[in-house]
Amino acid sequence: MGCNEKDPTVSADAIYSGGNIITMNDAQPSVQAIAVKDGKIIGVGDTNKINETFKSTNTQLIDLNNKSLLPGFIDAHSHYFNSLQVANQAQVYAPPSGTGKDVDSILTAIKKYADENNVPKGELIIAYGYDDTVMPNGRLLNRDDIDKVFPDNPVRIDHVSMHGTVMNSLALKKYGYNDQTVTPAGGVIVRKEGTNEPYGLIMETAFLPVLAQAEVMSAEQEIAATKAGQQLYAQNGITTAHEGATHLNQFETIKRASDANANIIDVIVYPFITDVDAILAKYPIDQWLKYNNHFKVGGIKVTIDGSPQGRTAKFTTPYLAGGPAGEQHWLGELTFPQDTINTMIKKVYDLNVPLNIHANGDGAIDAFFEAHLSAANGDLTKDRNITMIHAQFSRKDQLSKFKEYKIRPSFYTLHTYYFADAHLKNRGKKQTDYISPMRDAIDIGLHPTNHTDFVVAPLDQMMMLSSAVNRLSRHNEVIGTTQRITPLEGLKAMTIWAAxxxxxxxxxxxxxxxxxADMVILDNNPLTIEPTKIKDIKIVETIKEGNTIYMAK
Structure with missing residues (x-):
């Protein structure tokens, strides 16, 4: 500043300029500079004007060097709690995200993890990311495969859908499964041929007892896991994370870490419907829907069906490949009976909190509509802040009801890449091409969001954006040309519409x-780069309320 210049009335902590600033504000889509003070944005606009108004001797001037500055990404749906766990688990995603392409490679990856971490005999080993849809010749993991490599450790290899797991004999025993275990309604327990012995694969409601037996962490472990897990989000430009089906023990872990000021990002949790009463007893509803130490209860989660790639999603027409245990004329199943779903939805409506409803198949979406008709007390079009998580196999006629009933779809376009082959096999080309119909949803006036469902898919936000814009499969085939959206629309689905x-x-x-001042800096501009290269854009820096929480090395 010149000697005759005075410090401004309001002095910015930092001013960002010299790059592509994409605001997500339609009234002012791009600006030259942004001024930040005390964690909030105090000015946007022309560089000279911003400097003249807010620059002082104490202001940090940050040159973007032609990089792109955007709002921080808002996670529309993932399973945040799993980020606390996966730092201590073996990763067995299928290529390109991992090496788990067949039985041998999966077991090799877990053995390597066990050896590198000196896992002692008798200790539970957990892996995540098992994708049975890419296994060659339909050769799937089973109990005996794992027993051969791990005779002395209970081993649990969680399905990529997060709706199930494959366990060896010691793990089945640990979690209480045996030949006397009855398969619950809405559940799958695959049995060894010719016997009633569980053969490893446990899915849907049969998997819930496993989730209820989470390993206990010490207070120090909880804080360390929280910081490690949130760093996974920060590395991907995410400043607000979603915990998509929170059970009581998970809730208490997240809450304790929040009370200990361990959060570097905002965390929004959605208690699972079966745990709501227990959570309400400890955390009354008047404390919901507002942040405390970057922690907020955002509403309630109800799950209606399973996963289409796991062949447990509920459809109105049969799976072409049959059911997960060889069932013929298989439609999938609802997670709960229709009358139970009706009661659950009414409970959420009566509590007057937002609802997140998991529904993948068109049959599950119809089941929710039926529950809505039952629970809405004649007021079908009231804005109840309902988000349908996944909504993947929505029919076109169902989208109009989304608009009429004020239901926001949170789509899952990553399936066009990761699971296209499975859907083509299970559902056929016409239905697969219409998966996550973002174009049609936007065109009728909806503001859909998009998500990773981490750990089902990696948190990679640029890959998620690319999947919405390009809809390319692993084999570089377009899955549903008519449902492609623009890069700007894709970004809105992970920023302003997610907000x-x-x-x-x-x-x-x-x-x-x-x-x-929740922001992310990218090394390229997603609005101008060649669309198929969007997935290669890197996160340079993530900023939460003015503070850098991740910086690329």
Missing amino acids: EQYNEEMNKGSLEVGKL
Whole structure:
């Protein structure tokens, strides 16, 4: 500053300029500079004007060097709690995300993990990311395979859908499964041929007892796991994370870490419907829907069906490949009976909190509509802040009901890449091409969001954006040309529209004066780069309320 210049009335902590600033604000889509103070945006606009108004001797001037600055990404749906766990688990995703392409490679990856971590005999080993849809010749993992490599350790290899697991004999014993275990309604327990012995694969409601027996962490472990897990989100430009089906023990872990000020990002949890009463007893509803130490209860989660790649999603027409245990004329199953779903939805409506409903197949979506008709007390079009998680196999006629009933779809376009082959085999080309119909949803006036469902798919936000824009499969085939969207629409689905999903658009989702300085810097511009190269864009820096929480090395 010159000697005659005075410090401004309001001095910015930092001013960002010299790059592509994409605001997600339609009234001012791009600007030259942004000023930040005390974790909030205090100015956006022309560089000279911003400097003149907010620059002082104490202001940090940050040159973007032609990189791109955007609002921080808002996670519309993942399973945040799993991020606390996977730091201590073996990763067996299928290529290109991992090496788990067949039985041998999966077991090799787990053996390598066990050896590198000096896992002692008798200790539980957990792996995540098992994708049976890519296994050659339909040769799937079973109990005996794992027993051969791990005779002395209980081993649990969680299915990529997060709706099940494959266990060896010691793990089956640990979690209480045997030949006397009855398969619950809505569940799958694959039995060894010719016997009633569980053969390893446990899915859906039969898997719930496993989730209820989470390993106990010490207070120090909880804080360390929280920091490690949240760093996974920060590395991917995410400043708000979603915990998509929170059970009581998970809730208490997340809450304790939050109370210990361990959070570097915002965490929004959705208690699972079966745990709501237990959670309400400890955390009354008047404390919900507002942040405390970057922690918020956002509403309630109800699951209606399973996963299409696991062949447990509920459809109105049969799976072409039959059911997961060889069932013929298989439609999939609802997670709970229809009358139970009706009761669950009414409970959420009566509590007057947002609802996240998991529904993949068109039959499950119909089941939710039926529950809505039963529970809505004649007021079908009231805005109840309902988000349908996945909504993947929505029929076109169902989208109009989404609009009429004010239901926001949170789509899952990554399936066009990771699971296209499975869907083509199970559902056929016409239905697969219409998976996650973002184009049609946007065109009728909906504001859909998009998500990774981590750990089902990696948190990679640029891959998620690319899947919405390009819809390319592993084999570089377009899955549903008519449902491609623009890069700007794809970005809105992970910023401003995701903020709307959480009723936080007044504070997040765009770069505007008064909003939080939650931002991400990318090494390229997703609006101008060749669309198939969007997936290669790197996260350079993630900023939460003005503070850098991740910087690429």
